Amino acid sequence: MxxxxxxxxxxxxxxxxxxxxxxxxxxxxxxxxxxxxxxxxxxxxxxxxxxxxxxxxxxxxxxxxxxxxxxxxxxxxxxxxxxxRTPLGRLPVELLSKIALHYTEGARKGVVDIHEEWNERETASLPLKKIIIISHIFSRWRQVCLDSACLWSHIDLAWNLAAVYAFATRSKSSLLCIRFNSSAQDSLFASDETTEVAARICPHIQFLTAEIFRIESLSIVIDSFGFPVTELWYGIDTLRAPELKRFILVQNTSDRRLLSSRNLFSDHFPKLRMLRLDGFSCKRLTSPLLACLRSLYLSVGLTESTTDAISAISNAPLLEDLTLENIRFNDIVRHLQSGGKPVKLEHCRNLALKKLNADSVIRLFAAFEFPVIRAINISSRPLVAPDGTMISIYSSLPESVKALAAGASDLQIEMHSGMVSLAVPFTPGVFSPIQLVERVNHLHRKQRDEVRHLLLHCAFDFFVIRPEVLQVWGSDPTPEFDENDEPVRTGMDNENNIFTQQLWQALLSNSSSVVEMSLWGTEPLDPFIEELERTDVCPALKELRISIEDEELYTERFQAMLDLRKERNAEIEEACLSELEL
Missing domain, CATH: 1.10.287 (Helix Hairpins)
Structure with a gap:
């Protein structure tokens, strides 16, 4: 056929x-x-x-x-x-490349708008998914993506090795940004055999060893219990990192190991600008290369002395952002020698001190000067001196931070049974140049009340704030401290009268400039209403919003106060008393 x-x-x-x-x-x-x-x-x-x-x-x-x-x-x-022939298809190669970079940027850098229920595994895989999506729209764009080396320069070690090496190859000679979160590979490291688990990180170490010469950013977060972080760290700590600008290693597990920071990357990281070490010993972290740092975040362990951290900070005169954190409240600078000449950090604009006792904060301010400081964020714990004097950050701040509140028109105050907080925002609800928090759950009731009055003294006498907008919280919807904190002492947690007549008098007597006031959970409300019945109190007040649990209990007296002020030409034009949404 x-x-x-x-x-x-x-x-x-x-x-x-x-x-x-x-x-x-x-x-x-x-x-x-x-x-x-x-x-x-x-x-x-x-x-x-x-x-x-x-x-x-x-x-x-x-x-x-x-x-x-x-x-x-x-x-x-x-x-x-x-x-x-489509508008997209007629775009030049350069613009197609920029669109691809923009579409994948957040995912590549690990800053992703994801749903809360997403886990780290899904977050890690998102860059892969996004690049696949955009490179399959049409063939010309796919070729553009393949030719754009920087599109492949962000690599997550949680991916399978084939993808990791494919990205490294396609990135050509571009500098690499490497991230890894152990929780994205929980199943890989779920084993009772230590040697077996340690062996599974060998491919990660081999890849980092091969590519360290062009790694620009390296971020490692350990969230998995039992992860062999020691084997990982000592597999890479002596590597020379000539291009490294940003290094983060964070341990978020209860079995964290205190790692050595001695001879970090063989003291060869000439371009390092940002360093975060969480779960490291600060002893001998004194490399001369720290002099190039712009941002430093040190988390100090319970057995560590901040004297070592201070030594490290002293070797970084160009710092612009400094954070020093303790795992939990502990007097970590008890042996710090005072009386020496303070080190002037002439470029430091942002300072955060977290979970340090008040005397530790005071001594740190004695060790350093911050002439150009722009924002401070301190979470501390007040102490009672042997003579009964209260040691609090609210009464011990250096003069150099006073200027932060210059011209401030907004003031935010929180007072709970376990903590007190003072915040001065640049813009309401956006960013606070001053955030001062003190944990008072270890104090007796009278001592807590003393700290609250010290806060008011700090706001109105030290910072000399004359607010136009005042916000006061008495409920605590977002606790400041985590599970490592001490619980409130037995018999001290039923403090129902925080907002006393005396407290309101101290607060409202400094609020003559307030035009707008908002209160949340500030029961009992009677002392506040009684103060406002005096028309010489808050004479400029025009807007008042109050949210409490049992608003019906105060409705009649609240309305009577409003009527009284109106009769006496001190009217509050907009007033609202509503139920607090828990």
């Missing part, structure tokens, strides 16, 4: 210049003829085929494969032709 396919095949070969519709019809006809020929050959049932029939069937299959390929090629050609 003779197979007729030459004419239509010729059409396929000349399709580049022919009409697309004619070509498609020819291919369809070819397929039909092929199927009829195959059916004719196979119509003999199970009869054995002779050599000629086998050759004919093989020829038919070859034709069908070429026809299918021609159809696929034609379809791709049509798609390319159509895509090239």
């Amino acid at each position: 003779e197979v007729q396919y030459s004419s239509s095949h010729a059409v396929a070969q000349n399709s580049g210049s022919g009409d697309v519709a004619d070509f498609a019809n020819a291919l369809i006809q070819e397929v039909d003829e092929t199927e009829r020929s195959r059916a004719l050959i196979q119509s003999n049932g199970n009869a054995p085929l002779d050599d000629e029939a086998k050759q004919t069937l093989a020829s038919l299959r070859d034709v069908q494969q070429r026809v299918n390929k021609s159809i696929t090629d034609a379809s791709a050609s049509i798609s390319r032709s159509l895509n090239s």
Whole structure:
């Protein structure tokens, strides 16, 4: 039997210049003829085929494969032709590359707008998904993506190794940004055998060793209990990192190991600008290369002395952002020698001191000067001196921070049974140049009340704030401290009268400039209402919003106060008393 396919095949070969519709019809006809020929050959049932029939069937299959390929090629050609005529397809290569970079930027840098229920595994895989999506829109854009080395320069070690090495290859000679969160690979490290688990991080160490010469940013977060962080760290700590600008290693587990920071990266990281060490010993962290740092975050362990941290900070005169944190409240600078000349950090604009006792904060301010400070964030714990004097940050701040509140028109105060807080925002609800928090759950009731009055003294006498907008919280919807903190002492947690007559007098006597006031959970409300019944209190007040748990209890007296002020020409134009949403 003779197979007729030459004419239509010729059409396929000349399709580049022919009409697309004619070509498609020819291919369809070819397929039909092929199927009829195959059916004719196979119509003999199970009869054995002779050599000629086998050759004919093989020829038919070859034709069908070429026809299918021609159809696929034609379809791709049509798609390319159509895509090239779209507005997106006509964009220049440079713009397509920028669009791809913008679309994947958040995912590549690990700053992703994700749902709360997403886990770290899904977060880690998002960059892969986004790059796949954008590179499959059309072939020209796919080629643009493949040629854009910087698009592949952000790598997550939680990916499978094939993807990790593919990205490294496609990034060509670009500097790399590497991140890793152990919780994204929980299943990989879920084993009771320490040696087996340690062996599983060998590929990570091998990759980092091979690429360290061009790693610009390295972020490692350990969230998994039992993760062999010691093996990982000592597998890379001596590597030389000539391009490293940003290094983060954080341990968020209860079994954290105190790692050594001695000879960090063999003291060869000449471009390092940002360093965060959480779960490291600060002893001997004195490399001269720290002099180039702009941002430093040190988390000090319970057995560590901040004297070592201070030594490290003293070697970083160019710091612009400094954070010193303790795992939990502890007097970590008890042995710090005082009386020495303070180190002037002439470039430091942002300072955060977290979970330090008040005397520790005071001594740190004695050790350093901050002439250009722009924002301070301190969470502390007041102490009672042997002579009964209260040691609190609210009464011990250096003069250099007073200017932060210059011209402030907003003041935010929180007072709970376990903590007190003072905040002065640049812009309401956006960013606070002053955030001072003290944990008072270890104090007796009278001592807590003393700290609250020290806070008011700090706001109105030290910072000399004359607010126009005043916000006061008495409930604690977002606790400041975590599970490592001490619980409130037994018998001290039922403090229902924080907002006493004396407290309101101290607060409102300094609020003559307040135009807008908001209160949340500040029961009992009677002392406050009683103060406002005096029309010389808050004479400028025009807007008052109060949210408490049992607003009906105070409705009548609240309205009577409003009527009284109106009669005496001190009207509050907008007033609202509502139920607090818990």
